[in-house]
Amino acid sequence: MMLRVEKLSKQYLHADGPVNALQEITLNIEKGEFAVITGPSGSGKSTLLLTLGGLIKPSSGDILFKDQTIYHPSNNGLSDFRRLHIGFVMQNFSLIPYLSALKNVMIPLALQKTVKETQRKRATDLLESVGLKDRTNHLPRELSAGQQQRVAIARAMANNPSLLLADEPTGNLDPCLALEILELLKAFNVEKGITVIMVTHSPVAADFGTKRIHLKGGKLV
Amino acid sequence: MSLYSLVWHELWHRKSQMISGLLAITLGIGVIVGIRSITVVSEKAVAVNLDNLGANVLILPQGASVDDYYSADIDAPTFPENYVERVVTSALPGVDNMSPKLTRRVKIKGQNVVLTGILPGSEIASKPIWQTAGLIGDELQVICAETNPANSSSGFKDERLQRKGIDSLGLYDCLAGSEAAKRTGLSEGIKFKIKGAEFNVAKILPETGTVDDDRIFAHLHTVQKLLGIKDQISAIEIMGCCNAISDGLLGKLRNILPDTRISTIGQIVSTQIQTNRLMNRVSLIFLIIIFFVGGVSIGNFMWANVNERRKEIGILLMIGAPKSSIYMIFLLKAAVLGFIGGVAGYIIGTITGLIAGQYLAGLAVRPVLIYFFWSILLSILISVFGSLIPAYLAAEIEPFTNLQEV
Numbered sequence: 001m002m003l004r005v006e007k008l009s010k011q012y013l014h015a016d017g018p019v020n021a022l023q024e025i026t027l028n029i030e031k032g033e034f035a036v037i038t039g040p041s042g043s044g045k046s047t048l049l050l051t052l053g054g055l056i057k058p059s060s061g062d063i064l065f066k067d068q069t070i071y072h073p074s075n076n077g078l079s080d081f082r083r084l085h086i087g088f089v090m091q092n093f094s095l096i097p098y099l100s101a102l103k104n105v106m107i108p109l110a111l112q113k114t115v116k117e118t119q120r121k122r123a124t125d126l127l128e129s130v131g132l133k134d135r136t137n138h139l140p141r142e143l144s145a146g147q148q149q150r151v152a153i154a155r156a157m158a159n160n161p162s163l164l165l166a167d168e169p170t171g172n173l174d175p176c177l178a179l180e181i182l183e184l185l186k187a188f189n190v191e192k193g194i195t196v197i198m199v200t201h202s203p204v205a206a207d208f209g210t211k212r213i214h215l216k217g218g219k220l221v
Numbered sequence: 222m223s224l225y226s227l228v229w230h231e232l233w234h235r236k237s238q239m240i241s242g243l244l245a246i247t248l249g250i251g252v253i254v255g256i257r258s259i260t261v262v263s264e265k266a267v268a269v270n271l272d273n274l275g276a277n278v279l280i281l282p283q284g285a286s287v288d289d290y291y292s293a294d295i296d297a298p299t300f301p302e303n304y305v306e307r308v309v310t311s312a313l314p315g316v317d318n319m320s321p322k323l324t325r326r327v328k329i330k331g332q333n334v335v336l337t338g339i340l341p342g343s344e345i346a347s348k349p350i351w352q353t354a355g356l357i358g359d360e361l362q363v364i365c366a367e368t369n370p371a372n373s374s375s376g377f378k379d380e381r382l383q384r385k386g387i388d389s390l391g392l393y394d395c396l397a398g399s400e401a402a403k404r405t406g407l408s409e410g411i412k413f414k415i416k417g418a419e420f421n422v423a424k425i426l427p428e429t430g431t432v433d434d435d436r437i438f439a440h441l442h443t444v445q446k447l448l449g450i451k452d453q454i455s456a457i458e459i460m461g462c463c464n465a466i467s468d469g470l471l472g473k474l475r476n477i478l479p480d481t482r483i484s485t486i487g488q489i490v491s492t493q494i495q496t497n498r499l500m501n502r503v504s505l506i507f508l509i510i511i512f513f514v515g516g517v518s519i520g521n522f523m524w525a526n527v528n529e530r531r532k533e534i535g536i537l538l539m540i541g542a543p544k545s546s547i548y549m550i551f552l553l554k555a556a557v558l559g560f561i562g563g564v565a566g567y568i569i570g571t572i573t574g575l576i577a578g579q580y581l582a583g584l585a586v587r588p589v590l591i592y593f594f595w596s597i598l599l600s601i602l603i604s605v606f607g608s609l610i611p612a613y614l615a616a617e618i619e620p621f622t623n624l625q626e627v
Contacts, residue, residue, distance in 0.1 A: 079620075111542050
């Protein structure tokens, strides 16, 4: 079992009163699965994804990664979890604007204190695998939206993660580019055996999944 | 890729912000370096001037005036010679040399001349111009003025003369001032009589432009015996280290010799040393101001930078950067800024000091290398100190901030 979610709830406090973003979600994700989280806006899809990635702490419940809770008492426990096991791909690409494509991909390796030459080789290989071999020294602003998302995927793969979390990865792309990105994610899932959990609105994107998680009003449907 | 290169890329990406952030600290360091560079040269100039003048502290009997001393009147008061021992045994720091003297007006070949009893070794040591005239061989090392040109240029010229000056100025040898020698027709090797005692002219002294030119110098104990004033002296001339004088040497001497009158070369000591003190105080005030203003300025810049980079910080946290890394990124950035500010401040301050020193004070200011290291250290300290809170707040940013600001 890659991931086990037990009675996960998240409540936000607003001036108008508490908002239950997630209510007692329980689910399992197996190793090598391509899970797709769908649901209408405000149904808690992104909150669930970010909670699974240790970016948001749940109000109650637990998340077990390889049978171990990810919520260690210290914040460093969560950052270690993200650094060692998780790759993130976000709708806004989340690239550092003043670093080249190559250096953006090298950051996760630098955080793991990998030697510089290994960082460079691994980042170059990853950029080649996403079709950006000739764009390694380009800044994000010099790349198209599709290319930026490819860099983000290469960066997410840099630490060789067990779990790839993607939040609307095709949300800012035209349908043609969106398809390329989805095929790339699928390729990593199939060829490298990486477990993928993807949030999407798109029915086309949802069809890439092997498992569908549908949320409505913060509850599993 | 490392934290350092991440910091460097970010700084380079925001060059104009970096320059504005550095402005206060650079100018502050520059002002301190400029003032201190001028002050150091000014202090050295005072030291050199004082040492070139030779003795700079004069101890006279209580009732005597400086005029009495120079006129060498027959009734001029005296005090015991053992006062010298009192000062020696007190081991006061900053007393480089003491020259006890007994001066009286006498007749030589019908001419009025001031006869001065001296202890030859200490007298020569106190007179740089005599040293350069070849009366001694080894360089005289003056503690407070290593750069004294008189010292550095003094060279041995005649070994026989040196021995004669220091070791062999016999009880009836004398040194004649240039003017006194001219008036009385004395020349080296000539024998003449003072109050019935025969003296040999060992050396005609070079012209100094001082009262010494019109004096005849003989051994103190001979002069005491000749004048019938046993164990008494008219004055003690002291070569006081200029820093020791400003640190209250005169007061300490007054405590040791309460029944004497102690004066110094007032103009130089009181004006130049006071100016130097003022400069030191101004640089201290600037140091305090720059510590707070520079710290606040850097802190403000960092705080703005943290707010501007919330998204980047969120990205780094998202991909697994621990809080400590975020903290380090900002402190490292502060250290880099401090380093650049320190170097720039030193260069600006030194150039300002060179120009201002030359045109405002007529001093040839030179770069002070030690201030280069102090500038960097101080600037890094201020910068890191001012960045502690912004760095802490950056580390506390939530990792999903990156996504909230889409």
